Amino acid sequence: MSVFDGLRFRRVSSPIHRLDPRAKFFYVVVMFVIAVIFNELLPLIVLFLVQMPFVFVAGVQREWIRSLRGALFLAVMIFAFNFVFGYLSPGGIPGIEPPVDTLSEYLALLERSLTMALRFAVLVESFSVFFLTTSPDHLGLALEQSHVPYEFCFAFTTAVRFVPVLAEEAQTIMDAQKARGLELERGNFIKRVRNYIPILIPLIVSAIRRSLELAEAMESRAWGTTKKRTNLYVLKMRRADYALAFVSVLMLIFAVYVWRFISIPSLIAFLR
Amino acid sequence: MIEVKNVSFTYPNGVEALQRVSLTIRNGEFVAIMGQNGAGKTTLIKHFNGLLKPTSGEVLVDGVNTRKVSVATLARNVGFVFQNPDHQLFCETVEDEVAFALRNFGFKERTIKKRVAWAINLLDLTEYRKTSPFMLSGGERKRVALASVLAWNPKVVILDEPTIGQDHKQKERLRQFIVQLIAQRKTVIIVTHDVEFVAECNPHVVLMAQGNIVAEGDAKQMLTNPDLVTQASIVSPQITQIFLGLANLGLPTDLIDIHEAREALLNFLEVTS
Amino acid sequence: MYPGGTKRALEDVSITIEKGEFVVLTGPSGCGKTTLCRCFNGLVPHFYGGKLEGNVLVTDLTVSEHPVQELARHVGLVFQNPENQLFALFVEKDVAFGLENLGVSRDEIRKRVDWALKMTGIEDLRERTPHELSGGQQQRVAIACVLAMQPDVMVLDEPTSFLDPLGAQKIFEVIGELNKKLGITVLLIEHRLDLASRYCNHVVVMDEGRVVLDGEPREVFNSEKAHLIGVGIPKATRLSQVLEKSGVHLGRIPVTSEEASHVLKEVLRRD
Numbered sequence: 033m034s035v036f037d038g039l040r041f042r043r044v045s046s047p048i049h050r051l052d053p054r055a056k057f058f059y060v061v062v063m064f065v066i067a068v069i070f071n072e073l074l075p076l077i078v079l080f081l082v083q084m085p086f087v088f089v090a091g092v093q094r095e096w097i098r099s100l101r102g103a104l105f106l107a108v109m110i111f112a113f114n115f116v117f118g119y120l121s122p123g124g125i126p127g128i129e130p131p132v133d134t135l136s137e138y139l140a141l142l143e144r145s146l147t148m149a150l151r152f153a154v155l156v157e158s159f160s161v162f163f164l165t166t167s168p169d170h171l172g173l174a175l176e177q178s179h180v181p182y183e184f185c186f187a188f189t190t191a192v193r194f195v196p197v198l199a200e201e202a203q204t205i206m207d208a209q210k211a212r213g214l215e216l217e218r219g220n221f222i223k224r225v226r227n228y229i230p231i232l233i234p235l236i237v238s239a240i241r242r243s244l245e246l247a248e249a250m251e252s253r254a255w256g257t258t259k260k261r262t263n264l265y266v267l268k269m270r271r272a273d274y275a276l277a278f279v280s281v282l283m284l285i286f287a288v289y290v291w292r293f294i295s296i297p298s299l300i301a302f303l304r
Numbered sequence: 305m306i307e308v309k310n311v312s313f314t315y316p317n318g319v320e321a322l323q324r325v326s327l328t329i330r331n332g333e334f335v336a337i338m339g340q341n342g343a344g345k346t347t348l349i350k351h352f353n354g355l356l357k358p359t360s361g362e363v364l365v366d367g368v369n370t371r372k373v374s375v376a377t378l379a380r381n382v383g384f385v386f387q388n389p390d391h392q393l394f395c396e397t398v399e400d401e402v403a404f405a406l407r408n409f410g411f412k413e414r415t416i417k418k419r420v421a422w423a424i425n426l427l428d429l430t431e432y433r434k435t436s437p438f439m440l441s442g443g444e445r446k447r448v449a450l451a452s453v454l455a456w457n458p459k460v461v462i463l464d465e466p467t468i469g470q471d472h473k474q475k476e477r478l479r480q481f482i483v484q485l486i487a488q489r490k491t492v493i494i495v496t497h498d499v500e501f502v503a504e505c506n507p508h509v510v511l512m513a514q515g516n517i518v519a520e521g522d523a524k525q526m527l528t529n530p531d532l533v534t535q536a537s538i539v540s541p542q543i544t545q546i547f548l549g550l551a552n553l554g555l556p557t558d559l560i561d562i563h564e565a566r567e568a569l570l571n572f573l574e575v576t577s
Numbered sequence: 578m579y580p581g582g583t584k585r586a587l588e589d590v591s592i593t594i595e596k597g598e599f600v601v602l603t604g605p606s607g608c609g610k611t612t613l614c615r616c617f618n619g620l621v622p623h624f625y626g627g628k629l630e631g632n633v634l635v636t637d638l639t640v641s642e643h644p645v646q647e648l649a650r651h652v653g654l655v656f657q658n659p660e661n662q663l664f665a666l667f668v669e670k671d672v673a674f675g676l677e678n679l680g681v682s683r684d685e686i687r688k689r690v691d692w693a694l695k696m697t698g699i700e701d702l703r704e705r706t707p708h709e710l711s712g713g714q715q716q717r718v719a720i721a722c723v724l725a726m727q728p729d730v731m732v733l734d735e736p737t738s739f740l741d742p743l744g745a746q747k748i749f750e751v752i753g754e755l756n757k758k759l760g761i762t763v764l765l766i767e768h769r770l771d772l773a774s775r776y777c778n779h780v781v782v783m784d785e786g787r788v789v790l791d792g793e794p795r796e797v798f799n800s801e802k803a804h805l806i807g808v809g810i811p812k813a814t815r816l817s818q819v820l821e822k823s824g825v826h827l828g829r830i831p832v833t834s835e836e837a838s839h840v841l842k843e844v845l846r847r848d
Contacts, residue, residue, distance in 0.1 A: 169667065193663075193664060193708070204386070207350070213405050237394075245662065249662035251646075253649060254678040261678065261680060264673035264687065441607060469738045472605075538743070541812070545834035546812070572845060
């Protein structure tokens with residue numbers, strides 16, 4: 033669950049939190065593109081480090097580290113996969129010619145696999161910063177103002193609103209059934225799965241009942257009166273947001289330039 | 305017998321729900337635990353069947369430390385009826401629902417059949433034996449939940465807010481049912497904030513506020529004491545409130561029951577006339 | 578009759594509610610109170626389907642001829658479960674919800690939200706998330722949500738079911754104020770007549786889909802029928818009935834504990 037920790041929002045305010053989600057999302061997309069166009073380790077290390085200031089300014093270090101820890105497992109898998117695959121059929125990797133047997137070739141393969149893993153880490157990093165610094169209601173509002181149909185925005189924020197409620201209810205249902213002798217920790221795999229039926233059914237029935245009550249309440253408050261829904265809040269792009277967008281564009285241009293015109297040395301060559 | 309010894313409990317999110325609570329409930333007692341929502345009542349009763357284990361202190365059920373046994377083992381003797389029956393109902397028929405716990409506890413099929421029939425009969429659900437519990441009304445579902453707990457004949461029956469959403473007739477039925485359970489020498493513990501209901505049942509009352517036990521004693525003593533009532537954030541029964549306004553006439557101020565009230569008033573009138 | 582039903586939920590119901598009244602609707606479970614209260618804002622028949630015979634008129638609008646969205650401007654409905662009628666992440670967004678649906682301008686929404694929060698005494702809860710609030714606070718938010726739409730009528734379906742007595746009292750106080758100060762007609766479905774009797778001036782009792790009693794609180798609570806049906810009459814009234822049977826005559830029939838004290842004092846002093 034630690035990957036999700038990085039995605040959960042905490043009630044803190046920082047300059048990063050106050051940025052318009054649309055600007056932040058643009059920045060994330062730019063990071064995504066840059067991470068994908070480079071196949072070398074060096075630029076990705078730079079990319080990884082570039083985002084750290086955001087994390088510290090926003091004050092979300094702890095959650096961010098937790099999300100990276102969660103991503104670590106997948107990153108290791110990606111590394112291993114690339115290494116093994118690259119070893120068995122290295123065609124197309126610069127600096128390596130089959131079969132892989134010299135030290136420099138091994139190092140090149142190592143670097144390549146690290147790059148792939150780091151790319152994944154960078155992506156997780158930027159998305160996690162985005163979600164850690166954007167409250168769900170800001171996100172919903174951003175969606176709304178980006179002309180996503182209101183039904184979806186509403187479904188999104190309502191779902192987030194009820195997540196803790198459902199979690200509590202699931203716990204209560206488990207308690208209630210345990211109090212009737214249901215043992216969730218015992219038994220072989222099949223038995224354990226079956227033991228979850230007395231938990232799932234009340235949960236689902238309760239969710240359906242809840243939706244009905246919510247629908248009643250929504251109707252009673254004039255849901256669907258007009259397509260032109262107004263809003264109590266509004267997101268306005270301010271200087272900081274435009275600045276972020278501008279900086280992102282600059283970074284993109286710079287990255288593309290480097291990619292096209294500068295050949296990037298491998299890390300080993302660079303260190304020598 | 306349930307012994308709570310100096311129990312404190314803090315939830316994982318840091319909320320201190322119980323602070324050094326000590327309480328003893330003897331066999332065959334009828335206890336009502338009262339207090340505001342959030343006073344710690346539900347947290348406390350969840351310790352009685354091991355759903356929660358104390359952060360410090362210990363809970364002994366018939367001498368057995370709840371930390372040392374599983375919930376299922378404790379549940380064998382401590383039946384817990386949750387507030388919302390929909391959190392328990394999941395079977396296709398009322399019969400299966402009532403039999404669920406019995407199957408979990410490993411009763412023999414023959415015994416299960418007998419017990420199910422007995423419980424269903426006791427709660428007036430015979431006509432709904434083969435009905436799906438989801439088709440029943442709110443009050444009927446509550447009875448199914450109750451039947452499914454009584455089926456395995458636990459020595460202790462805990463009812464968490466049994467009067468919520470119930471009309472007058474249903475509450476009266478419930479009260480009579482509790483009387484039956486006491487007559488069968490079961491220990492009955494209810495958690496409620498329904499003062500009128502408690503006034504009519506006249507149990508031993510435990511008042512809680514902010515994770516502490518404020519006081520415990522006779523229903524009369526507890527519910528007619530204005531300081532305790534304020535501390536526990538409940539209200540006095542209507543009868544008590546009526547007599548509060550008559551205090552300066554020399555009438556008793558510790559009445560909760562309507563018949564006692566009538567007697568007191570008639571006596572007063574006889575005396576003065 | 579609901580779709581798929583075999584029995585009518587409401588039978589031949591005729592009642593008149595005057596503007597500004599505070600009506601309490603009560604009766605045993607399943608008597609049709611819930612169905613009836615949903616007739617007032619159009620959930621019955623529009624949301625639930627089923628067949629509605631006869632006419633329901635609210636502020637001169639015939640319910641079956643107008644959609645729920647339109648009726649919502651005149652009739653607000655507050656439900657039993659506090660948690661399941663609040664959908665937003667912040668209280669003030671929830672209060673604004675109805676107005677947003679109606680397409681009201683942002684400035685007007687802001688004004689009305691502030692006003693509704695003030696009227697229900699929950700201004701300090703403005704930026705809280707509903708899940709953190711107590712049941713009583715949540716219900717006050719629900720009332721504010723409905724109030725913001727400035728309805729003529731407010732219908733409340735057992736709003737205090739899940740609340741403790743102090744929370745319930747607070748809700749009744751708020752509703753009572755809205756009725757007195759703003760002249761909003763209130764229709765309250767309740768079992769806890771002890772607490773509600775203080776505020777109402779009109780009581781309707783239903784049983785098995787029919788209206789059985791309809792009139793002044795004193796008459797209704799004191800009637801034999803109410804007792805037979807199993808309605809939880811206020812203890813004050815019950816005490817007076819019990820005393821009457823024992824030959825003690827009280828000047829007036831009390832419905833609240835204060836009235837009972839008062840009336841008893843007179844009788845006791847007299848002797």
